[in-house]
Amino acid sequence: MKVTFPHMGNAWIVIQALFETLNVDVAVPPPTSKGTLNLGTKLAPESSCLPLKINLGNYIEAAAKGADTIAITGGIGPCRFGYYGELERQILRDAGYSYEVVILEPPDGSLWGLAKRIRYLAGRHNSWTKILKAIRFAYRKSVALDRVEDLIHAARPRLAEPLAAEKLYSKAKQHLIEASEDKGLEEAVFWVQQSIKECQAPLRGEKPLRVGVVGEIYTILDPFSSLDVEQQLGNLGVEVNRSIYLSSWVGQHVFQGLAQGYHPLRDYPRLAKPYLPHFVGGHGQETVGAAVQFAREGADGIIQLLPLGCMPEIVASSVLPRIQADYRIPIMTLTVDEHSGRAGVQTRLEAFVDLLERRRIRTLTREDVLNVARE
């Protein structure tokens, strides 16, 4: 048995760590690329959402590395992701791939069923204590990754050299991949903090613009799917805050709220209440709640990310204009699919950031106008 799983941003680091601690043979799919997406798009239903297409591409590429079992989480709706596992099984079967799909969820609410599936993946040689320990360590790794990612978001607009933050980020990720105990995780985070302090450029005048990124989790966590929106914003001198992190998703979705992750999701439903008092599946309500939170915290703008046709996010996006009006904060919705182009996204981001910059200079003096003209 060789296990594989779909990519979602940095999630592979955590999942790989989990399986390797348990001595399970694992094949990490090659990093998602345009080619991956093309492979997936060919097999996936035309109007299915983007993550499904990328998932399928990942599996096909992992099959070339010898993978024969897929581990994926499930759900009971009403977001389409909950049914990915079963649909992907059928698609891969009909396309001639002999994959076994293990959906990690309590089937019909049965925890015993979930335990059996975990046992199936982990094999006989692991005790439950060892399995739980491995899960806990993987979770802590995801928290460390989120902390590093957050630091990088803050670093991008502050470091003098544009690529310095990316270099730092990939080095930090390497440290975290290699870390096999808690001490290593702590050190990696500390190292990133120190490095940022050392090469931080002296602030020129104002603090960087702050933009909250909210929306569908896959497009937020996976830079490939969003065409590096967060990095592009960082390069435009914007500090990005996001509504949802990997560890908070794990905490809520996998541990059912027993752990809260780096940035808890639990406040969002309460904040969303005046605008959307009921959950709508996926993270639709969280998107609305996070938008309210960012608006209250005084962010300069909010960007909602979603894959084309995402049902919960469409509901959220039809509610967001009311938040925009109530809090007088610009909100932009950015929809991505397999046809999205980098230049198109870049143009929209630049226009949005321009708008935010102008808003800062609300009352223009004669000198301001001259300065803008000189620039």
Next chain:
Amino acid sequence: MKVGYPRAVHYYDYFPFWAGFFRGLDLELITSPLTNRQVLEQGLKKASDETCLPIKLLVGHIQALSGMGVDALFLPRMVSVEEKTYLCPKLLGLPESVFASVPEGMGVLTLDFNMRQGKRRVIRTLEEFAEGLGKTGAEARQGFLLAQNWQEHYESRRHEGRSFGESMGEFDPRLAGEAGRTIRFDNPDRDESAAVLTVALVGHPYLTQDNYANLNLVAKLGERAHVRFIEEMEPQGIEQGLQGLHKSVFWSHARKIMGAGASYIGDEAVDGVIYLSCFGCGTDSMTQDMVARIARQQHKPYMVLTLDEHSGEAGLVTRLEAFLDMTERRVQRESNFSAHG
């Protein structure tokens, strides 16, 4: 007090329930007119452009209600109608997601209808709703019983094979009045002997039963074939169709479409299956693919028609004719024509 009920989305499934409930409360429930050009145009103008056709039509119907002397609009949040399933996220987001398009001065009455929480909680919610309107809890309980009765009656009528117009007309006087003119499920001019085919039209009832939205597809189909709908399928048939799945489908509608579709495909008496979907439908994107796989395995003629606000009648007719020709030839010659183009 006159309460308006837009003739859109869950109207096509659950109107008898709400009609019964409001009768129990002794309140008048008025439905919007049948979908027409103006409804669609208003919907396109006022609704979010990224959402699906049914929600756009809903927004259009809400506008249409504003000229009808309605005091308030009734738009329940239908979360779940049975255990273990949900309705579509877009229905869970009602009414908030269409608030922006509700005409000024029109109140919105809403409640969360969630059968997953059990009947007791549902009745409690209905009582609270009734009390908010100055009615008593007893009236609400009475209304709930009547509602269940009416809904069951409607569903059993459909299982018997009666048309949508006829069954729904019992609860919706407007439909009964216009049924002869616009709701033509059985074309009176049709030569019965000419219809050699039986075709199952699977899809959400708000598409299959809204003759404006589906460009009068049912009548056109009816000229050459007997048409079967998913509502005619008894629950056992649906269960049977779902058997090949490793995981149960968690959307009520998709479950019904999937199960009925698979059953029709396996049914010898059905010659072909048409899946009527609309652009941007999330659940259809998955069920449609799974039904297609079953059709391919069993060599049943199968076609997907996707509607949107730009659908043209000519394009639809061409595809329909080609499909029916192909199916007819297969049936008459009993030879092995390819079932999927």
